[in-house]
Amino acid sequence: MTYRELASYVQGLSPHARTRTALRDGRQEPNGQEILLADLFDMVQRLNWTLMAVNADKSKTPKPPKPYARWWLAPKGQGAEDGGRRLARLEDARRRAAERNQQIKQGAIA
Numbered sequence: 001m002t003y004r005e006l007a008s009y010v011q012g013l014s015p016h017a018r019t020r021t022a023l024r025d026g027r028q029e030p031n032g033q034e035i036l037l038a039d040l041f042d043m044v045q046r047l048n049w050t051l052m053a054v055n056a057d058k059s060k061t062p063k064p065p066k067p068y069a070r071w072w073l074a075p076k077g078q079g080a081e082d083g084g085r086r087l088a089r090l091e092d093a094r095r096r097a098a099e100r101n102q103q104i105k106q107g108a109i110a
Helices: 003-011 018-023 030-054 080-110
Strands: none
Touching: 003 018
16 A cells, blocks of 8 residues: 555545544544634624724724634644654654664564
8 A cells, every 4th residue: 555545545534533633633623514613703703893893983993803713723833843843753753664674674684
């Protein structure tokens, strides 16, 4: 089985499968409803804020709303750290694989 085939099988799993959750560092993938509801919540908040801002005095304009917390996205500032950790894990896996191959070769020769 090639890595490409394996990746296609993993992508075919349910979004809440343990394998896909593990690949996302323990965060489950959202379904379409969760994404749509988060966007809808943001639009309604923004519309409400716009109406309040238009009808308020210039000196008392309300603060803009914060977007809905999307738990399925990585927090800001962690992208570079996650990339560094992922790279370190990959290098560690490559080193272990090379050690195993070396041990297999030594065992086959001996």
